[in-house]
Amino acid sequence: MDENLHYIDRLFRDAIDDYEEIPSLKAWKTISDRLDTQRAKKGRDYNWLKTTSSFLLLILLGIEIHDVQTKMVGDKFSILEANIYKNSGPVNMGIRPNDILKKSEKNKPDKLVSSVTNEKWERDPVEQRVGVKGIMYGGFSRNGLSESANTVLTKSGPLDSGTFISLLENKNIPAIVLPEKKIANENRPGNNASSRLSMIVFFSPDFPFYCLQHDPHDISGNDIKNGEKPDLSSTTGVLLDYSLGDHWSLQPGMSYSNAIILIDPKTIYAEKDNTGSVKYRYNASSGYGYVLPSFSNSPSVGDSLYAYSATHTLRYLNIPIAMRYRVQKGKFNFFASAGISTNILLQGIIETLVQDNSNNEIEVMNHLHGLKNIYFSGLFNIGAEYRLNKNFSLMAAPVRRFALNSINKNVSVKSYPNSFGIAAGIRMRL
Amino acid sequence: MKTLNTLIQGCIDGDRHSQSRLYDLFAPSMFGVCLRYAANREEAEEILQEGFLKAFECIYQFRFAGSFEGWIRKIMVNSALQKYRSRHHLHAITNIEMPDPGYFGDEDVIARLSVKELLNIIQLLSPAYRIVFNLYVFEGMKHKEIAKQLGISEGTSKSNLYDARMILQKLVNNNAKVANPTPPGIVGQSLAN
Numbered sequence: 001m002d003e004n005l006h007y008i009d010r011l012f013r014d015a016i017d018d019y020e021e022i023p024s025l026k027a028w029k030t031i032s033d034r035l036d037t038q039r040a041k042k043g044r045d046y047n048w049l050k051t052t053s054s055f056l057l058l059i060l061l062g063i064e065i066h067d068v069q070t071k072m073v074g075d076k077f078s079i080l081e082a083n084i085y086k087n088s089g090p091v092n093m094g095i096r097p098n099d100i101l102k103k104s105e106k107n108k109p110d111k112l113v114s115s116v117t118n119e120k121w122e123r124d125p126v127e128q129r130v131g132v133k134g135i136m137y138g139g140f141s142r143n144g145l146s147e148s149a150n151t152v153l154t155k156s157g158p159l160d161s162g163t164f165i166s167l168l169e170n171k172n173i174p175a176i177v178l179p180e181k182k183i184a185n186e187n188r189p190g191n192n193a194s195s196r197l198s199m200i201v202f203f204s205p206d207f208p209f210y211c212l213q214h215d216p217h218d219i220s221g222n223d224i225k226n227g228e229k230p231d232l233s234s235t236t237g238v239l240l241d242y243s244l245g246d247h248w249s250l251q252p253g254m255s256y257s258n259a260i261i262l263i264d265p266k267t268i269y270a271e272k273d274n275t276g277s278v279k280y281r282y283n284a285s286s287g288y289g290y291v292l293p294s295f296s297n298s299p300s301v302g303d304s305l306y307a308y309s310a311t312h313t314l315r316y317l318n319i320p321i322a323m324r325y326r327v328q329k330g331k332f333n334f335f336a337s338a339g340i341s342t343n344i345l346l347q348g349i350i351e352t353l354v355q356d357n358s359n360n361e362i363e364v365m366n367h368l369h370g371l372k373n374i375y376f377s378g379l380f381n382i383g384a385e386y387r388l389n390k391n392f393s394l395m396a397a398p399v400r401r402f403a404l405n406s407i408n409k410n411v412s413v414k415s416y417p418n419s420f421g422i423a424a425g426i427r428m429r430l
Numbered sequence: 431m432k433t434l435n436t437l438i439q440g441c442i443d444g445d446r447h448s449q450s451r452l453y454d455l456f457a458p459s460m461f462g463v464c465l466r467y468a469a470n471r472e473e474a475e476e477i478l479q480e481g482f483l484k485a486f487e488c489i490y491q492f493r494f495a496g497s498f499e500g501w502i503r504k505i506m507v508n509s510a511l512q513k514y515r516s517r518h519h520l521h522a523i524t525n526i527e528m529p530d531p532g533y534f535g536d537e538d539v540i541a542r543l544s545v546k547e548l549l550n551i552i553q554l555l556s557p558a559y560r561i562v563f564n565l566y567v568f569e570g571m572k573h574k575e576i577a578k579q580l581g582i583s584e585g586t587s588k589s590n591l592y593d594a595r596m597i598l599q600k601l602v603n604n605n606a607k608v609a610n611p612t613p614p615g616i617v618g619q620s621l622a623n
Binding site: 008009011012013015016017018019020021022023024026027028030031032034035038039271272274275276409410412 | 435439442444446449450453457458459461462465466474475478479482483486487490491494495543545548549552566567568595598599602
């Protein structure tokens with residue numbers, strides 16, 4: 001019986017093991033469609049970042065345009081205001097009530113009626129002067145013009161909208177209308193358009209630590225993890241700080257980071273590269289490179305070389321954007337900010353000295369396979385600023401940076417760079 | 431070999447033409463593998479699709495050492511296991527009332543069974559029997575490995591294999607005796623729910 005059962009195994013194995021059959025055409029079409037979907041999805045993964053960045057830039061641009069326009073209105077008003085103070089008394093004294101009333105009958109626009117409140121006009125001369133809520137400039141009553149206006153209006157009875165418009169249109173009474181918002185902004189401290197933007201130049205020595213993920217059974221992954229030590233790194237750059245209110249501000253910027261990793265000596269082996277030629281492969285946490293020393297330019301697969309301590313350098317251009325919350329206490333500003341950074345690879349190199357029995361040579365690997373051109377990181381900091389004068393402040397803040405995705409792909413070890421730094425810099429009000 | 435490596439490199443770079451050519455190269459043999467694990471052709475195509483998608487996704491992990499066919503075959507088998515893990519319990523099999531198949535028939539008669547017929551016979555097994563039989567006979571796995579792979583005990587694996595063999599033996603005998611056998615439906619479909 002047992003013999004029969006084993007015969008069953010052999011019967012099926014011999015007959016079917018190498019069996020081939022062509023699947024339907026639909027099978028490949030489905031695979032192809034799903035590959036397209038996956039590719040599109042990968043694209044979308046980055047698209048959200050592009051969309052968010054574009055959206056933030058548009059908001060920033062919109063705020064800036066609005067700010068410039070507001071400033072221009074403010075400048076025009078200043079000129080008018082100066083004219084009021086200069087010319088008000090003598091000019092307005094000559095206006096006769098009958099002239100105003102005549103004009104008002106000809107010219108009665110409806111659109112400003114709702115803005116005019118004139119119920120108390122006759123009762124209280126003081127209220128008459130501010131009877132147009134939120135439109136008439138408050139400082140108006142401080143000079144002789146208010147008196148002249150009173151002179152004009154007190155005998156005319158309740159003021160209708162047409163009369164008021166006539167007043168404004170009369171060349172003898174300078175325009176005294178301001179947008180409500182402008183008045184509100186004038187009264188808000190620290191909201192001067194020209195002081196909203198400032199620039200921070202900073203330098204941060206960083207203490208990096210790398211989170212390496214690999215299959216625990218992968219010996220090469222363990223070797224890489226144990227054989228690499230991050231050295232002191234640094235980040236330097238410029239941030240623009242755009243104030244969004246009393247406490248919040250938006251901080252886009254640009255910085256340059258330089259990270260160094262020291263790699264222990266190790267033996268490297270020759271193997272076929274992606275083009276089929278045999279070279280010595282050097283594995284690192286961020287990727288791998290190939291070397292072909294002049295003294296061993298035609299190695300066989302499995303040949304080995306000794307590589308001395310190596311220096312692995314990674315240089316990135318960082319484009320951070322962060323939201324900052326600040327609290328002012330005397331000359332100090334305490335703040336916390338959080339944001340994300342797009343990190344663009346500028347350079348990834350490994351330099352080492354390789355040696356066989358009798359020769360040695362310095363090798364520089366400029367092209368590392370597996371290293372991504374872009375990765376994203378998050379950043380968080382808490383710090384303080386000390387105001388030196390109206391335009392300059394000193395800043396110090398511990399910064400924590402952490403990778404949101406790995407810096408490499410298609411390799412056995414995935415590397416997530418993290419760091420802790422202390423940023424010091426100076427803020428200049430623009 | 432160089433052509434295959436070039437194709438693989440093309441697939442790593444996401445080149446659709448390379449993917450298509452690699453598919454054309456390996457689809458027939460891999461479909462043969464999938465047919466053994468599936469209950470029918472449609473299921474086999476589903477496994478094949480999942481397997482190739484997984485292969486294209488992870489192809490960068492292939493280190494150009496060893497057989498690529500072996501590598502992709504492993505992916506197909508894993509896809510098949512994944513499919514049945516999500517659909518079926520692979521654990522206990524009880525209350526199988528199979529008559530003693532008796533003596534295994536004349537080898538010449540059995541040899542006349544076509545490969546297609548033998549494949550159909552395997553597809554008649556319940557998923558649990560079919561998978562254990564495939565892993566043991568075709569992939570050369572031991573019961574310990576099968577048990578670990580399927581999350582069942584070694585005893586269950588042995589029992590399933592024994593039962594699968596008994597059923598196959600009976601079906602082969604029946605098929606060999608009858609010129610146009612009508613499949614009696616899925617055999618051994620008494621999985622614990």
